[in-house]
Amino acid sequence: MKAEGKDVISFGAGEPDFNTPAEIITAAKEALDSGKTKYTPSAGIKELREAIAAKLQRENGLTYSPDQIVASCGAKHSLYNAAQVLFNPGDEVILIAPYWMTYADQIKLAGAIPVVVHTTPESGFVPTYEQLQSAISPKTKAIMLNSPSNPSGALLPRQTLKEIGALAIKHDFWIISDEIYERLIYGEKFESIASLGKEVYERTITIGGCSKSYAMTGWRLGFAAAPLVVAKAMSNFQDQVTSNPTSFVQYGAVAAFNLPATSVEAMRAEFEARRDLIVRLLSEIPGFKIHPPKGAFYAFPDVTGALKPGETDLDLTSYLLEEALVAVVPGSVFEAPGHIRLSYATSRQNIEKGVGRIREALEKRA
Ligand SMILES: Cc1ncc(COP(=O)(O)O)c(C=O)c1O
Incomplete structure (x- = not known):
């Protein structure tokens, strides 16, 4: 029209x-001018994985080594890698509705089955413990979280994150936490579910990226931070699909993740x-x-x-x-x-x- x-x-x-902030554009231009146009390690250059690890430590209180981080072509790609390495046909994956439609399709692309927990505006789009509990079965492989949420803008409160963590430990399933909107938050404090304790950390894949926080949607740079065994599987998988995210974009992303939150x-x-x-x-x-x-x-x-x-x-x-x-x-x-x-x-x-x-x-x- x-x-x-x-x-x-x-x-x-x-x-x-x-x-996109000027510092990031300058860093990518410098990378191009200095010949950073070749293949890189599939999971991303070490400098980028170090910058992401430092950001996760500084802003989220999460300790990851660079080996536990895989940079990909957008958070969507990181989510896809996670679905492909974790889900088997017939596995069930819990989704909290309203949810970003990509999750359901990526779950199905891996042969798994979305199990949807519906929430309402009256509850602030936050699921109750009972709702979460009744979505769990012996086939539950994971839960997908997205807080703050697309489309509802809801933020899962600490108590709900704790409940999800406790259920994941008790019933032995993974938590995939898409934190792409973590910086765009109004009047509250953001908390990563993986920071709630060692046992939760050990079963969480934290997903983030540059698109929303730094106005870099077209650059295509996201990441997953995960237990080493999962990160290695995701890196190997990506190695056979796309190889590395674009080389000079990674240098721009280093500048982005090194920017102070205030920028x-x-x-x-x-x-x-x-x-x-x-x-x-x-x-x-x-x-x-x-x-x-x-x-x-x-x-x-x-x-x-x-x-x-x-x-x-x-x-x-x-x-x-x-x-x-x-x-x-x-x-x-x-x-x-x-x-x-x-x-x-x-x-x-x-x-x-x-x-x-x-x-x-x-x-x-x-
Ligand atoms: C919840 C959510 N996760 C991930 C993405 C994709 O991010 P990226 O551009 O890094 O692939 C989006 C984009 O709309 C989104 O809304």
Whole structure:
């Protein structure tokens, strides 16, 4: 529609609208100029794995040796490697809905079966102990965590992380913790589940990357930090699939992971201001209920009160695109029907204009 010249406002993109910080770009350019254009070790150059290990120690209180770290072409690639080396056909993997749809597909690509725990806005999209317990069976191989969450922006509280850790130890399953949004958090403190104790650490694969924290989505650089045996398997697997992530991107990533947390504070603060704005504007729309997100850059209102009889969130997103020229993502793709996802990785001006259009389009048909 944009190509046809229509003025569509998109709340669809899951990527920061900021530029990559200059220090990172300079480091990658210097790497290119100095001939860092050859193959590297499959798991990444030592300097990068050391920089990631130092970051995990400094910011997450996690001790990993560089050998326990595998750099890949994005966190998505790291997650895929983990699924391929850990899951066997018929294994069950617990997912907390609403969840990022890639998890379910990667579980299925490994022949395993997603077992979904559904959460609601009323519980802050946090599962209860009973819900988690009843999802476990002798076939449970792992649980996938994503806190802060895409699409809900929910943050799993320490108590829930402890409960998950205790269940994983008791029933002997892995924890895959996707912490890609760890830096984009509003008013609370981020905690890595692997920092909760030795026994939890020994069964956790911590996933992170550059895309969201440093506005580097197109660079493709993510990592997994895992017990040595898992890290080695992931590195061997990657060796036969893609080999190393792009050489000069790795040098840019070294600069990124060496940046102090404060260096991306301006970006985080801007996301927080946008979050406050979009939450206020969405809460003023009749029939919308919004649970304020605690992290990431997505608002995920429950829109059931604005649906016509028989209408679904998919119908509503089509209506909004055609009538309001506003693109949003239906909650159904995250296994949360009755919701829509709006990424606020767009300007405050677009947020005001776009949410205003949604409101007008709904008032028009009321
Ligand atoms: C929860 C989650 N994990 C991982 C990714 C992918 O990150 P990367 O760009 O590093 O592959 C995304 C991207 O949207 C995401 O939302």
